[in-house]
Amino acid sequence: xxxxxGYGAYIPRNRIRVEEIAKVWGADAPSFKKGLMLEEKSVPSxxxxxxxxxxxxxxxxxxxxxxxxxxxxxxYIGSESHPYAVKPSGTILAEAIGATPAVHTADLEFxxxxxTEGMFVALNLVRAGAVKYALAVGADTSQGAPGDALxxxxxxxxxxxxxxxxxxxxxxxxxxxxxTDMPDFWRREYQYYPQHGGRFTGEPAYFAxxxxxxxxxxxxxxxxxxxxxxxxxxxxxxKFPLRVGEMLGFTRKQIEPGWLxxxxxxxxxxxxxxxLTATLDIAAAGDMILxxxxxxxxxxxxxxxxxxxxxxxxxxxxxxxxxxLDTNKVYLEYGVYAKYRRKIRxxx
Amino acid sequence: xxxxxxxxxxxxxxxRMEAGKCKACGFVVFPPRAVCPACGAxxxxxxxxxxxxxxxxxxxxxxxxxxxxxxAPYAVGxxxxxxxxxxxxxxxxxxxxxxxxxxxxxxxxxKLSEEGAAGxxxxxxxxxxx
Amino acid sequence: xxxxxxxxxxxxxxxxxxxxSLRTIxxxxxLLAIEDAGVDKIxxxxxxxxxxxxxxxxxxxxxxxxDDLGRTPVPAARVESACSSGGLALRQGFIEVAxxxxxxxxxxGVEKMTDVTGCEATYxxxxxxxxxxxxxxxxxxxxxxxxxxxxxxxRYGTTREQLAMVAVKxxxxxxxxxxxxxxxxxxxxxxxxxxxxxxxxxxxxxxxxTDGAAAVVLVPADMARKLKKPVVRIAGSxxxxxTIALASRKDLTWLESTYIAAGKALAMAGRKIDEIDLxxxxxxxxxxxxxxxxxxxxVEKGRGGKAVEEGLTARDGRFPVNPSGGLKAxxxxxxxxxxxxxxxxxxxxxxxxxxxxxxGAKRGLAQNMGGTGxxxxxxxxxxE
Numbered sequence: 001x002x003x004x005x006g007y008g009a010y011i012p013r014n015r016i017r018v019e020e021i022a023k024v025w026g027a028d029a030p031s032f033k034k035g036l037m038l039e040e041k042s043v044p045s046x047x048x049x050x051x052x053x054x055x056x057x058x059x060x061x062x063x064x065x066x067x068x069x070x071x072x073x074x075x076y077i078g079s080e081s082h083p084y085a086v087k088p089s090g091t092i093l094a095e096a097i098g099a100t101p102a103v104h105t106a107d108l109e110f111x112x113x114x115x116t117e118g119m120f121v122a123l124n125l126v127r128a129g130a131v132k133y134a135l136a137v138g139a140d141t142s143q144g145a146p147g148d149a150l151x152x153x154x155x156x157x158x159x160x161x162x163x164x165x166x167x168x169x170x171x172x173x174x175x176x177x178x179x180t181d182m183p184d185f186w187r188r189e190y191q192y193y194p195q196h197g198g199r200f201t202g203e204p205a206y207f208a209x210x211x212x213x214x215x216x217x218x219x220x221x222x223x224x225x226x227x228x229x230x231x232x233x234x235x236x237x238x239k240f241p242l243r244v245g246e247m248l249g250f251t252r253k254q255i256e257p258g259w260l261x262x263x264x265x266x267x268x269x270x271x272x273x274x275x276l277t278a279t280l281d282i283a284a285a286g287d288m289i290l291x292x293x294x295x296x297x298x299x300x301x302x303x304x305x306x307x308x309x310x311x312x313x314x315x316x317x318x319x320x321x322x323x324x325l326d327t328n329k330v331y332l333e334y335g336v337y338a339k340y341r342r343k344i345r346x347x348x
Numbered sequence: 349x350x351x352x353x354x355x356x357x358x359x360x361x362x363x364r365m366e367a368g369k370c371k372a373c374g375f376v377v378f379p380p381r382a383v384c385p386a387c388g389a390x391x392x393x394x395x396x397x398x399x400x401x402x403x404x405x406x407x408x409x410x411x412x413x414x415x416x417x418x419x420a421p422y423a424v425g426x427x428x429x430x431x432x433x434x435x436x437x438x439x440x441x442x443x444x445x446x447x448x449x450x451x452x453x454x455x456x457x458x459k460l461s462e463e464g465a466a467g468x469x470x471x472x473x474x475x476x477x478x
Numbered sequence: 479x480x481x482x483x484x485x486x487x488x489x490x491x492x493x494x495x496x497x498x499s500l501r502t503i504x505x506x507x508x509l510l511a512i513e514d515a516g517v518d519k520i521x522x523x524x525x526x527x528x529x530x531x532x533x534x535x536x537x538x539x540x541x542x543x544x545d546d547l548g549r550t551p552v553p554a555a556r557v558e559s560a561c562s563s564g565g566l567a568l569r570q571g572f573i574e575v576a577x578x579x580x581x582x583x584x585x586x587g588v589e590k591m592t593d594v595t596g597c598e599a600t601y602x603x604x605x606x607x608x609x610x611x612x613x614x615x616x617x618x619x620x621x622x623x624x625x626x627x628x629x630x631x632x633r634y635g636t637t638r639e640q641l642a643m644v645a646v647k648x649x650x651x652x653x654x655x656x657x658x659x660x661x662x663x664x665x666x667x668x669x670x671x672x673x674x675x676x677x678x679x680x681x682x683x684x685x686x687x688t689d690g691a692a693a694v695v696l697v698p699a700d701m702a703r704k705l706k707k708p709v710v711r712i713a714g715s716x717x718x719x720x721t722i723a724l725a726s727r728k729d730l731t732w733l734e735s736t737y738i739a740a741g742k743a744l745a746m747a748g749r750k751i752d753e754i755d756l757x758x759x760x761x762x763x764x765x766x767x768x769x770x771x772x773x774x775x776x777v778e779k780g781r782g783g784k785a786v787e788e789g790l791t792a793r794d795g796r797f798p799v800n801p802s803g804g805l806k807a808x809x810x811x812x813x814x815x816x817x818x819x820x821x822x823x824x825x826x827x828x829x830x831x832x833x834x835x836x837x838g839a840k841r842g843l844a845q846n847m848g849g850t851g852x853x854x855x856x857x858x859x860x861x862e
Contacts, residue, residue, distance in 0.1 A: 013441055047419075092471060350610075354610075358614075408674075412600070449632045
């Protein structure tokens with residue numbers, strides 16, 4: 001049986017409130033807050049990016065796993081904001097954690113589900129016995145176009161998972177992926193901001209794939225919503241994960257521990273992975289967790305996870321996700337936010 | 349700005365804090381070097397620096413050198429790490445008003461600078477308040 | 479070793495010399511020194527310059543300047559030890575004459591700093607620090623000295639006002655120096671309200687960016703006596719190095735290299751520090767002067783701030799420091815500074831310092847420092 005042997009989260013300290021963004025664009029903040037169920041989002045400092053957050057999250061996963069990083073045989077980092085278009089983030093991450101040189105590395109992308117993609121690959125390499133340990137990270141510092149609806153939610157964060165076969169913190173019992181070709185959200189090469197299909201990103205995209213994947217895995221495993229203690233969905237805004245949970249027959253109580261978006265924003269490849277780290281932080285031995293990601297383009301990866309007793313020994317070896325989310329926050333004004341996110345045109 | 353090879357050569361230090369501990373007298377040098385400045389011996393083992401320490405001194409740079417033009421003002425400091433080694437780095441995620449001699453800090457992986465929009469990105473370590 | 483004397487000095491007005499190139503500045507200054515010396519032949523040239531490469535893209539400097547001065551094929555060497563390049567050039571010239579290798583040596587220092595932007599100059603000056611472990615992290619010279627100031631203030635209670643008093647004193651002296659870049663007085667309030675560069679150091683705590691040169695001519699003392707010139711001897715020379723990175727120092731508040739170099743220079747001269755009548759020291763930043771006075775032994779360790787407040791180092795104090803105006807008011811064309819300190823002391827010991835004159839001055843000491851104290855060069859001068 002293969003599964004998670006360590007996990008770690010990283011969330012930058014800066015935040016910006018919905019009201020602050022709405023003020024600048026003359027938008028109606030209350031309706032955005034209500035419609036998207038968002039209050040504020042995280043903002044990376046200028047010296048933070050997908051790689052820096054991935055490194056820190058991975059170090060925390062290593063602390064919980066208690067293994068020698070040189071024994072990590074594979075490192076995958078999924079993001080849609082890799083700092084280089086050509087030059088892997090994974091090699092920098094692998095060097096920083098001390099996994100080099102005997103390691104396989106790849107950068108993955110699939111909109112918001114690049115993180116769970118890495119998890120899918122890492123898990124299966126370990127299952128197959130090809131590597132002893134594998135690391136998968138979902139991290140993003142995605143941009144929303146100024147004044148666009150996505151600007152209210154595009155946030156930054158990272159979640160890292162180490163997979164192995166011994167000293168499991170959580171077993172992965174089943175996986176399932178549901179994929180179709182879908183132009184709901186995309187960014188062309190050399191474009192700075194993504195584009196999206198507005199309401200088209202809802203029902204036929206997010207909802208169809210998430211429900212397709214969730215129903216698919218539950219059918220494969222012969223399980224139903226009531227069999228799970230917790231469920232974590234991809235969180236592009238506050239509303240979608242609650243609505244899809246309802247559609248599938250899950251309760252609010254199951255969704256809540258992993259529902260971070262209203263205070264965090266959408267961390268894209270980090271979104272459902274961070275929901276999972278937050279859930280693991282409070283889970284008990286024996287708890288069943290369903291993780292369902294979503295990436296535009298489109299696809300959804302599902303995992304059925306069972307927590308082991310080891311969770312009690314490791315959860316406080318590194319900061320908890322909610323601690324990172326709720327404490328030490330620094331609120332930014334829009335001008336500073338725009339400067340940090342390089343939305344202000346400067347001299348060449 | 350460092351050239352790619354100059355940057356790459358220091359990666360074990362910048363990413364993993366690899367230092368040299370003198371086999372003869374135990375003095376730790378960072379970065380590693382050939383001759384122990386304390387006892388003159390020439391053999392070392394590789395060790396990693398401690399994760400954190402306390403600030404011995406600090407300042408806020410308001411007039412930056414060229415590669416850091418965009419970043420000013422930023423704080424820098426010298427910390428004595430818990431293993432006794434003294435290290436220079438920026439201090440981030442800290443209100444300037446909270447800087448003080450004795451502040452406990454830990455090391456975090458961050459971006460130092462980049463060679464314009466098309467050049468190499470330079471990573472390394474910075475201090476954050478514990 | 480022969481006794482060495484300085485028989486010619488030259489210096490022109492320092493400042494932002496837009497119309498003059500590096501070679502022009504050097505040559506006109508060198509010609510003044512040669513004329514003052516009254517010599518025809520020159521056996522050797524030593525030039526101190528920190529970074530003509532980064533500032534004006536020019537290396538191979540000594541040969542260029544020997545050529546521009548019309549003195550080829552004279553042997554010429556450029557020496558560099560960051561901001562103590564000038565003092566180092568003097569030391570090399572001294573060694574050449576003392577050893578008997580050469581009779582007449584022209585020692586010059588020069589820096590042309592205004593052909594680049596402020597940030598580029600800050601970067602170039604930063605190359606005196608540890609590039610990979612200080613510069614890489616965005617440190618600057620004001621930043622490094624500011625950290626020394628914070629440590630000094632924390633440990634000894636040195637105050638912001640005491641730092642300002644160093645600048646005020648040096649401007650008071652510099653207001654009497656027609657060649658200074660900033661020949662005007664300033665006030666403590668003025669310093670305290672000037673713009674921050676690296677907390678707590680403000681712009682008026684910092685020596686400026688300057689174009690300029692200085693030159694002296696060295697000969698064996700016997701030759702000077704025969705030429706019936708006022709004999710000002712280089713009585714002692716000392717140099718020492720210390721760790722390049724500030725973080726590697728044992729004590730962030732102490733300039734060990736100055737302490738050692740001064741000890742060597744005084745020992746060679748057979749003098750104690752309290753026998754010296756005036757001092758030209760390296761006030762690249764106000765805190766530096768305070769720390770130098772402690773390292774030289776003018777005051778107890780930690781009392782440098784109190785001492786300047788009490789007037790110990792004023793023009794009429796027990797130990798006059800920087801009668802020329804120091805780096806702060808005179809300017810700091812990096813490679814030239816050490817030689818300019820020498821020019822001032824020679825003028826003082828000849829009784830030619832005008833209304834800067836320290837009465838009865840017979841012995842002087844120049845302290846020139848590179849980086850945050852990674853190198854120090856100290857010379858002791860005596861009038862016969």
